[in-house]
Amino acid sequence: MTYQPVLPLGGYTGWRVLQRTLDRQEANFNKSAPVQRATDYFKANIAKAKTAADLVGDRRLLEVALGAFGLSEDINSKAFLRKVLEGGTLNSASLANKLSDKRYAAFAKAFGYGDGGARTGLSTFPDTIISRYRAESFEQAVGEQDNNLRLALNLKDSLAETAASTTNTNAQWYYLMGNTPLRSVFETALGLPSTLSAVDVDKQLAAFKSRSEAVFGTSKLSDFTDATRQEKLIRLFLVRSEMQTSAATPAAMALSLLSRS
Template identity: 55%
Template sequence: MNFQPVLPLAGYGGWRFLQRTLESQQATFAESAPVKRATDQFRERIGAIQTADDLVADRQLLQVALGAFGLDDDINNRFFIAKVLSEGTGSNAALSARLADKRYAAFSAEFGLGEGQTPRTALPGFAERIINRYESRQFERAVGDQDNDLRSALNLTNGLRDIVSGSGSNTARWFSIMGDPPVRAVIETALGLPASIGRLDIDRQLDMFKDRARATFGTDAVADLTDPASQEKLIRLFLIRSEASASAATSNGAIALTLLQNTLRPA
């Protein structure tokens, strides 16, 4: 049987419980049979992978590689993934650079399988680094099977860490947030921004994110949002606002159903 996280509560109460039990639950998850089998195989064989075609040809390894970056749903898009990897990240014309979702660029850069690049797959520590990411992301996925809001909250720490670890400017980091769907969803909701802002000009979106961050945290520096206290505030706001939105939608649906039933009721 697959491991199922223990989540007795939803919302912020569920988050607090999950934080208290996270270490033990993640350790149990990592030792569950399906996860351990996948990670053992990855550890054993990834060093022999030298090209993008090598990786996409091995479904078991590819599953771990994609899962480490939250890209599990692309497991059957082998041609697309091979192109993302083989074009690397060294050019603005590379596919990963042109995609709005910046997880693909991070994935391609980490493996180093682009033309003219030296593969990073056999470097010391590479396998363990990817396995750690995979275990973390797959635990988030297991949480999401029960509560997607808690999955999103769990993802925030890793997502922001990846964004801040780059050498780009603060503006570039905001663009990375806007290009990372899971991270964007949390921060957008936490800051009280409507999903409809995604239809605005990208520079206008940037201004709105920065303005609301300054109003909420007193700063628009993305690096400051990685502070534990700031992250906890982000997550608390996200969960409270998400739960309130869901409750409102349920209430509105119930009201609409009542009105429809009254309309259809014979006089």
């Protein structure tokens, strides 16, 4: 049985509790039998996956590979995944680069099938993917109880990847806008509507940058790798998420109607 994270509270208070117990909880989760079996198999067999077809043809390997990038829901989309992997990321016209969700590009780049050859035989490769898989799986387990805490946990690594993707500020924002979990955190923390995605992409960029400057004093995403600014972002995200949830309860709606009468 997989270890279930202990989350006695939600919101920002719950986040602070989770941070204090995180190392112990992650260690217990990683030692659970299902996680141990999955990672042991991956480490022993991933070098055999010399092609994209090999990887998608081994469900146990694929489960860890996809889980490491938060793409577990695609486990049965073998033809699609093979095309993503074989196209790689070096060609701007490749499928991975065309998809708005940048997790696919990260997935294709990590395995390297379409970028000069498989990286699966490298000595450091199994541990790199396993580390990501453990972190993502723990976040998923947290998300099954509280998805907002899952998004907060995902933030640090996602911001680091965004900052590393390019040094161009606008390009970093475009990368964020294509990363659904990361975008959700920023939209909520900045008080932007979820319907923003329906407008022109350049107008979305302007909205994100102007609100970020107003709320955090910077429009540079690379500045959010700073721990203090990152914690403020998480606090705003969780507080505003709770406010949105409270506003949607029957009691809150009834109070709102009475206040207008």
